[in-house]
Amino acid sequence: MAKRDEVPDIVIGRLPIYLRALARLAAGGWEITSSQKLGDLLGVSSPQIRKDFSHFGEFGKQGSGYRIAYLREQLTAILKVDREWEVALVGAGPLAEALIRENPFAGRGFRVVSVFDRRPERIGLRLGSLEILDAQRLPEVVRERGLKVAVVAVPADEAQEMVDTLVEAGVRAILSYAPITLSVPPGVRIQTVDPAALLQRMAYYL
Amino acid sequence: MAKRDEVPDIVIGRLPIYLRALARLAAGGWEITSSQKLGDLLGVSSPQIRKDFSHFGEFGKQGSGYRIAYLREQLTAILKVDREWEVALVGAGPLAEALIRENPFAGRGFRVVSVFDRRPERIGLRLGSLEILDAQRLPEVVRERGLKVAVVAVPADEAQEMVDTLVEAGVRAILSYAPITLSVPPGVRIQTVDPAALLQRMAYYL
DNA sequence: CTATGTGAACAACTTCACAGCC
DNA sequence: GGCTGTGAAGTTGTTCACATAG
Numbered sequence: 202m203a204k205r206d207e208v209p210d211i212v213i214g215r216l217p218i219y220l221r222a223l224a225r226l227a228a229g230g231w232e233i234t235s236s237q238k239l240g241d242l243l244g245v246s247s248p249q250i251r252k253d254f255s256h257f258g259e260f261g262k263q264g265s266g267y268r269i270a271y272l273r274e275q276l277t278a279i280l281k282v283d284r285e286w287e288v289a290l291v292g293a294g295p296l297a298e299a300l301i302r303e304n305p306f307a308g309r310g311f312r313v314v315s316v317f318d319r320r321p322e323r324i325g326l327r328l329g330s331l332e333i334l335d336a337q338r339l340p341e342v343v344r345e346r347g348l349k350v351a352v353v354a355v356p357a358d359e360a361q362e363m364v365d366t367l368v369e370a371g372v373r374a375i376l377s378y379a380p381i382t383l384s385v386p387p388g389v390r391i392q393t394v395d396p397a398a399l400l401q402r403m404a405y406y407l
Numbered sequence: 408m409a410k411r412d413e414v415p416d417i418v419i420g421r422l423p424i425y426l427r428a429l430a431r432l433a434a435g436g437w438e439i440t441s442s443q444k445l446g447d448l449l450g451v452s453s454p455q456i457r458k459d460f461s462h463f464g465e466f467g468k469q470g471s472g473y474r475i476a477y478l479r480e481q482l483t484a485i486l487k488v489d490r491e492w493e494v495a496l497v498g499a500g501p502l503a504e505a506l507i508r509e510n511p512f513a514g515r516g517f518r519v520v521s522v523f524d525r526r527p528e529r530i531g532l533r534l535g536s537l538e539i540l541d542a543q544r545l546p547e548v549v550r551e552r553g554l555k556v557a558v559v560a561v562p563a564d565e566a567q568e569m570v571d572t573l574v575e576a577g578v579r580a581i582l583s584y585a586p587i588t589l590s591v592p593p594g595v596r597i598q599t600v601d602p603a604a605l606l607q608r609m610a611y612y613l
Numbered sequence: 614c615t616a617t618g619t620g621a622a623c624a625a626c627t628t629c630a631c632a633g634c635c
Numbered sequence: 636g637g638c639t640g641t642g643a644a645g646t647t648g649t650t651c652a653c654a655t656a657g
Contacts, residue, residue, distance in 0.1 A: 209625075210608075211625090211626075212626095213608055213611045214608050216607070216608070216611075217601070217603070217604035217605075217607040217608055218588065218604065220607070221586055221587060221588070221601070221604065222587075222588060225587060235637090235638065235639090236638075236639075237638080242588065243588050244590070246627075246628070247638090248627075248629070248630095248640095249627065249628080251638090251639060251640060251641085252626095252627080252628090252640080252641075254639095254640085255640055255641065259639080259640070260639095261638075261639050261640080262635065262638085262639075263634045263637080263638055263639040263640080264634070264635035264636080264637050264638055264639080265635065265637080265638070265639090266637090266638065266639080267639090279611065280607050280608075280610050281610045281611060281613055282607050282610050286606075286610065286613075288606075294505075294509065295501075295504060295505040295508040296505040296509055298501060298505065299500075299501040299502040299504065299505040300602075303500065303502055305586065305601075305602055305603050306602070306603050306606065309603040309604075309607060310603075310606070310607060310610060311603065311606050349613055350606065350609075350610070350613075352602075352606075357431075373612075373613060374606065374609035374610060374612070375609075376605055376606055376609075378511075380427055380511060381427060381428075382424065382428060382448065382449050382450065384450070390609040390612055391609075392605040392608070392609060394600060394602055394605065395423070395427070395511075396506075396511055396512070396558075396582055396600055397423070397511050397512050397515040397516075397517065398423035398424065398427065398515075399423075399582055400492075400494075400515075400516070400556065400558075400580065400582055400598075401422070401423040401426070401486050401488050401515060401516060402416075402419055402420050402422070402423055402486075402598070403556075403580035403582075403596040403597075403598060404486050404487045404492065404516060404556070404580060405419045405422075405485065405487060406579075406596055407487055407492075407555055407556075407579060407580060415647075417648075418648090441615090441616065441617090442616075443616080452649075452650070453616090454619095454649075454651070455648095455649065455650080457616090457617065457618060457619085458618085458619080458648095458649075458650085460617095460618085461617090461619070465617080465618070466617095467616075467617050467618080468616085468617075468656085469615080469616055469617040469618080469656040469657055470614080470615050470617080470656065470657040471615080471616070471617090471657070472615090472616065472617080473616095473617090614657105615656105615657085616655105616656095616657090617655085617656080617657095618653105618654095618655085618656100619652100619653090619654090619655105620651105620652100620653095621650105621651085621652090621653105622649105622650085622651070622652095623648105623649080623650070623651085624647105624649070624650085625646100625647080625648070625649085626646080626647070626648085627644105627645080627646070627647085628643105628644085628645070628646085629641105629642105629643085629644070629645085630641100630642100630643090630644095631640105631641090631642100632639105632640095632641090632642105633638105633639085633640085633641105634637105634638095634639080635636100635638085635639095
């Protein structure tokens with residue numbers, strides 16, 4: 202039962218969370234789970250989880266629950282992370298270095314394949330196994346490799362310009378670490394990581 | 408008109424975004440703005456913004472709009488970021504290093520005052536001006552300094568343990584970079600930064 | 614005439630509760 | 636008996652539209 206027709210974005214946003222939890226359950230040796238168990242683990246109600254899944258199909262067995270391996274397959278396919286997207290990393294500062302070193306995208310559908318910086322003193326250096334390229338070559342490389350995904354880790358004043366360049370070159374999903382709201386044309390997605398904003402949100406309750 | 412009685416958390420979550428935009432407007436020399444202008448800048452509807460503010464008071468002038476300086480004062484006070492919260496940073500890997508070097512919390516109400524790591528080879532080293540302390544001393548330092556806020560940047564398997572220790576020592580707001588759902592008791596807030604989850608969320612639309 | 618602040622109308626999301634299947 | 640999948644009910648959040656103030 203399900204059309205992928207108009208699934209609310211808020212539901213899409215929870216699928217990666219479910220995937221995270223399922224990966225851990227699988228790593229812990231579990232093969233089966235239930236909406237109840239998953240919900241307890243995540244602080245989400247069990248009907249919420251069942252309703253979320255129901256937008257895409259019927260993944261469980263009544264009476265027993267969900268086979269974890271199968272559910273992961275389904276969710277990764279829905280999110281299109283059952284493949285590895287090549288990612289451009291724009292900005293080669295300390296944060297970019299941390300991203301390359303700790304690689305939080307590993308095993309989650311993304312792999313950084315090229316790094317760019319505009320500062321002459323950084324161009325040509327290596328970050329992990331990647332050579333830092335001149336930001337001027339960004340459009341060329343994005344187009345040649347057909348990159349659709351990028352991570353932006355440049356100062357706030359340069360971010361919009363970089364985003365415009367990326368979009369122009371064909372990128373359609375951008376993760377930005379610049380603490381500003383960026384504008385993109387329809388059909389392009391952008392998400393901002395703003396740790397200070399998250400702290401401020403929590404400070405209200407202190 | 409307003410009780411701060413029961414303001415929806417989703418509204419609280421937007422205040423830092425408004426603050427970000429106001430800071431930029433102020434930096435650009437603007438003194439006055441309107442819900443319309445702010446909304447255009449942020450991709451939010453103008454009634455949304457007015458309604459959000461109305462939970463806390465009346466900050467504007469009919470006919471003219473909002474004085475940016477005054478609005479910033481009010482919002483920082485509401486979020487309790489009109490002061491500087493001292494923050495414990497747990498985990499001294501590359502990500503922690505990037506946080507210290509790029510300091511995304513500067514000017515936004517938070518300052519990292521101590522860094523901890525459990526690995527003997529890292530203890531005693533410096534990160535910026537801070538000496539990396541033995542994670543064993545965490546409860547002691549948190550208690551002595553009365554820290555209420557912490558950032559967790561340790562591997563996923565160690566995160567829950569660190570969170571428990573922090574909470575036990577009195578921390579009440581935690582920002583975690585571990586890609587797992589962590590559990591905290593009532594009265595303690597936690598937010599997770601999971602860049603891979605954000606990318607996965609966007610991948611759905613590719 | 615412009616732009617806020619806000620009840621009332623509307624839309625979106627979540628939870629309930631139960632039929633149906635394992 | 637246990638747990639899913641799902642319409643219907645309930646709740647929460649957003650937008651409208653206008654009275655009101657500058």
